[in-house]
Amino acid sequence: MKVSVCTLAHGRAGHLANLVEGLCSATRPPDELVIAVMQPQAYTLPDAPFNVRQIVLGGKDMPLAKARNTAARAANGELLVFLDVDCIPAPGLIEDYVTAARSLDGVMMGEVAYLPRGGTDAGLDYTRFERQGVRHSERPGPPENGPWRECEDYRCFWSLNFAMTAMAFAAVGGFDERFVGYGGEDTDFGRMVASQGHKLHWLSGAKAYHQYHPHHMPPVHHLDSVLANAMIFGDKWGEPTMQHWLRAFVLMGLLERDGDGWRKLREPDERDLALTRQQADQPYASSALVLEWLEENAKAA
Structure with a gap:
């Protein structure tokens, strides 16, 4: 073969x-x-x-x-x-x-x-x-x-x-x-x-x-493409995808729900990048840990 x-x-x-x-x-x-x-x-x-x-x-x-x-x-x-x-x-x-x-x-x-x-x-x-x-x-x-x-x-x-x-x-x-x-x-x-x-x-x-390289999870540095692709997937299949990322972006104040979709509120800033950035001692970046932190802080607010 x-x-x-x-x-x-x-x-x-x-x-x-x-x-x-x-x-x-x-x-x-x-x-x-x-x-x-x-x-x-x-x-x-x-x-x-x-x-x-x-x-x-x-x-x-x-x-x-x-x-x-x-x-x-x-x-x-x-x-x-x-x-x-x-x-x-x-x-x-x-x-x-x-x-x-x-x-x-x-x-x-x-x-x-x-x-x-x-x-x-x-x-x-x-x-x-x-x-x-x-x-x-x-x-x-x-x-x-x-x-x-x-x-x-x-x-x-x-x-x-x-x-x-x-x-x-x-x-x-x-x-x-x-x-x-x-x-x-x-x-x-x-x-x-x-x-x-x-x-x-x-x-x-x-x-x-x-191989190690710095990364962001959720991928806030790809906010625009994640949002656009979520819409494409929803239109194609009749249901959403990347829900955990979109939820994180909502909690970060980057997006808000707009009917069946989302609306962008602002561009990511250094605080958002710092929150999602893979640390030097981590072999990979974790969306789950960031989302867990955001959810806990949202409850405490």
Whole structure:
């Protein structure tokens, strides 16, 4: 089975170089790596024993959905493995996906472990990564028994590390390119997969290590796109999404309910960024902790 790894990148040159080096260490290397480059210039990357193709798309403001589709549609593989640019694949990731694809149809989602700040400073060391990496507390874990388990809630779909056949991806129609920027496109894709009768599966293995970078959760720095995409999802499916983020933004005084939707009240300021900013000692940012704090303060007010 021919395998194409697909990623998209804007900045993050060091992260992308580590992703390439990780694929070079694979027990079963991919046949190609396709990069949707969301900036005007291509990257200088490590040499690799597989074909690396960079598709320069230009500006960073291109929807993530369109960039992912561009990489997938340019790929030649029968199996498409999607990895975010900040992921380092474990040596067995490709092999695990190929093995699973012999038995499973639909979407396969591998494990993710979050590395602390400085986790890659000394280079790629999978023994250290395994010791330091932690699972995200707000994401389901791998199956406790067996190589995989079915995910029965489309909202659990996570594009950070997943795979599916090119045929299945084409049948679903790819990511909906009406979604702008960041937010909601994953949930919409999961909904499309489920609505067409395809299954979503969590795998034991196919592991990726998430490289540390500062982030905001809830993603207040993407307020406009989250709000726009919530409206698109609601119009498409007749029900809302990203409710926990929108609730947090209401409590922060950024939005208010307006009939069946929301109305923006103001731009985020430094207080909002400070509240949602991932701290240096955290391997990942947590929406749940911020929302819990906001709810408690709203009760006390």
